[in-house]
Amino acid sequence: MIEVEKLTRRFGAHTAIEDVSFKVERGEVVGFLGPNGAGKTTTMRILSGCIGATQGRALIDGMDVLEKPREVKSRVGYLPEVPPLYGNMSVGDFVAFAARIKGVDDAEAAATRAMEQVGLLDVRERIIDHLSKGYRQRVGLAQALVHDPDVLILDEPTSGLDPAQRREIRELLRALAEGERTVILSTHVLGEVEAVCERVIIINEGHIVARDRIDALAARSGAIRLRVARPGDDLPGVLRSVPGVREVEAQPDGSWLVHADDDVREQVARAVVDRGLLELAINQQLEDIYLRLTRGGEA
Amino acid sequence: MKAVLAIARREIDAYFASPLGWVSLSAFLVVTGFMYASILSDFSQQSTTAAFNPYMADQYNLNNWVLPGFFGNWSVILLFIAPAISMRMFSEDMRQRSFELLLSSPVSSGEIVLGKYLGALGFLGLMFGATAHYVLILYWLGTPDPGVLASSYLAVFLLAASFIALGMLASAFTVNQVVAFVTTFGALLVLWVLSWTESILPGTAGTVLSAASMLSHLDQLTKGLLHLEDAAYFAGFIGFFLFATQQRIESMRWR
Numbered sequence: 056m057i058e059v060e061k062l063t064r065r066f067g068a069h070t071a072i073e074d075v076s077f078k079v080e081r082g083e084v085v086g087f088l089g090p091n092g093a094g095k096t097t098t099m100r101i102l103s104g105c106i107g108a109t110q111g112r113a114l115i116d117g118m119d120v121l122e123k124p125r126e127v128k129s130r131v132g133y134l135p136e137v138p139p140l141y142g143n144m145s146v147g148d149f150v151a152f153a154a155r156i157k158g159v160d161d162a163e164a165a166a167t168r169a170m171e172q173v174g175l176l177d178v179r180e181r182i183i184d185h186l187s188k189g190y191r192q193r194v195g196l197a198q199a200l201v202h203d204p205d206v207l208i209l210d211e212p213t214s215g216l217d218p219a220q221r222r223e224i225r226e227l228l229r230a231l232a233e234g235e236r237t238v239i240l241s242t243h244v245l246g247e248v249e250a251v252c253e254r255v256i257i258i259n260e261g262h263i264v265a266r267d268r269i270d271a272l273a274a275r276s277g278a279i280r281l282r283v284a285r286p287g288d289d290l291p292g293v294l295r296s297v298p299g300v301r302e303v304e305a306q307p308d309g310s311w312l313v314h315a316d317d318d319v320r321e322q323v324a325r326a327v328v329d330r331g332l333l334e335l336a337i338n339q340q341l342e343d344i345y346l347r348l349t350r351g352g353e354a
Numbered sequence: 355m356k357a358v359l360a361i362a363r364r365e366i367d368a369y370f371a372s373p374l375g376w377v378s379l380s381a382f383l384v385v386t387g388f389m390y391a392s393i394l395s396d397f398s399q400q401s402t403t404a405a406f407n408p409y410m411a412d413q414y415n416l417n418n419w420v421l422p423g424f425f426g427n428w429s430v431i432l433l434f435i436a437p438a439i440s441m442r443m444f445s446e447d448m449r450q451r452s453f454e455l456l457l458s459s460p461v462s463s464g465e466i467v468l469g470k471y472l473g474a475l476g477f478l479g480l481m482f483g484a485t486a487h488y489v490l491i492l493y494w495l496g497t498p499d500p501g502v503l504a505s506s507y508l509a510v511f512l513l514a515a516s517f518i519a520l521g522m523l524a525s526a527f528t529v530n531q532v533v534a535f536v537t538t539f540g541a542l543l544v545l546w547v548l549s550w551t552e553s554i555l556p557g558t559a560g561t562v563l564s565a566a567s568m569l570s571h572l573d574q575l576t577k578g579l580l581h582l583e584d585a586a587y588f589a590g591f592i593g594f595f596l597f598a599t600q601q602r603i604e605s606m607r608w609r
Binding site: 066100103104105106107124125126128129131133135137139140141142143144148152153155156157158198 | 356357360361364367368371372450451452453454455456457458459460461462607608609
């Protein structure tokens with residue numbers, strides 16, 4: 056379990072995060088979202104024990120990260136945005152080294168297990184510098200997993216990967232998130248969060264602006280995205296006539312964004328079909344909620 | 355302790371996985387080899403003359419002439435080689451961001467520093483070990499005093515270990531290895547020439563500064579004499595820089 060209480064971190068005059076508090080229950084998979092520079096990495100580095108907090112505290116399984124660093128770190132696996140690798144080592148040697156410094160008794164066996172989990176056994180003899188970016192990311196994941204941590208902190212694990220590699224890592228994350236492991240995952244790819252996480256924490260300019268289950272957040276936000284085959288000129292009028300709808304916006308991709316006070320998906324769908332317009336998709340997207348929150352709105 | 359040894363082992367491997375280790379090792383062996391050969395050939399020529407002079411023949415032996423000259427040269431070579439060994443110790447980790455692996459692992463900053471330092475000493479030990487043939491040749495040529503030999507090796511090892519301790523601190527301050535090298539080399543040169551101040555600065559100041567110089571503590575050791583104050587000087591020097599590096603690493607969490 057992760058508890059963050061009023062965490063503040065300053066770098067000189069710059070305040071990276073301020074009064075950040077949240078809780079992640081055991082076994083939960085939480086997406087940590089926010090624009091660049093919002094304070095995601097700072098929060099994750101504090102949780103992993105790499106840096107200290109100026110104020111407040113972070114607890115892992117009830118233990119303060121700064122007071123009991125050794126105990127906490129042996130329970131936490133951390134994959135920074137740039138995977139921390141020794142490029143001139145072979146994959147197998149590197150993962151075994153990571154196991155040794157993390158205090159694993161049988162380092163070789165642990166390394167083999169971790170490499171198996173992330174699909175690295177075939178390249179265990181290869182030098183890390185000679186691997187593709189996707190594989191290097193897997194090696195980073197293997198070092199984070201090698202001591203079988205209860206808590207996994209992953210900072211943009213799919214950044215810079217091509218769509219195929221991203222999909223592979225996403226599949227891996229889904230497998231890793233099963234069971235009792237607590238996972239915090241930061242990413243820019245919102246689809247990833249929707250695919251893997253149950254809950255999101257959104258941080259903007261060093262402050263938490265939302266923390267909730269994805270569906271609850273979507274329901275509260277009231278924005279839905281609608282795609283209609285053959286949208287006629289009367290579509291905006293039809294949508295506005297639905298009770299509860301406040302605003303209708305045409306989107307560049309041909310879809311329509313409908314803002315309402317409540318969840319009006321059912322009413323909107325009925326109205327569209329009644330007018331003889333074929334509805335293709337209607338959904339509430341995390342992207343819309345995210346953009347609204349990080350541009351100053353409130354959920 | 356297992357983690358410390360794992361870090362040390364990785365450090366040694368890292369020297370041999372990059373050109374740096376091989377180049378340092380080769381440069382050291384080539385230069386010391388050249389000096390060894392020239393000292394021996396000089397000694398052999400002079401000893402022919404000395405053989406006809408009973409007083410000189412008594413004084414002119416391997417222990418009095420070859421060993422001090424030879425190991426005295428090592429200290430100068432190490433002024434260049436030691437910064438090359440120490441410059442990557444933290445700079446490389448910080449530059450390639452692998453340092454976060456160490457920081458997020460259940461090891462203390464003291465263990466990280468100790469592991470890296472032991473790794474560098476391990477490399478140094480291997481480098482000195484590769485000079486074993488010089489010793490074998492001396493035994494083949496004559497009867498060197500094993501005590502003088504051992505204390506000479508101890509002297510240069512302590513000296514190099516001190517250089518590396520200082521260099522490690524420099525490397526913990528920058529991601530740029532060249533900057534770490536130049537800073538270390540400059541600082542070592544200053545410590546080197548401090549012994550000259552005794553003749554320039556009269557009185558206590560000169561004596562104190564001279565006592566802080568490495569050269570003053572090296573002389574006795576290379577003659578085969580291990581004094582407590584010399585051993586304490588090197589131990590204190592190394593201890594200070596290990597502690598300073600640990601403090602520097604710890605402070606990085608808070609900057």
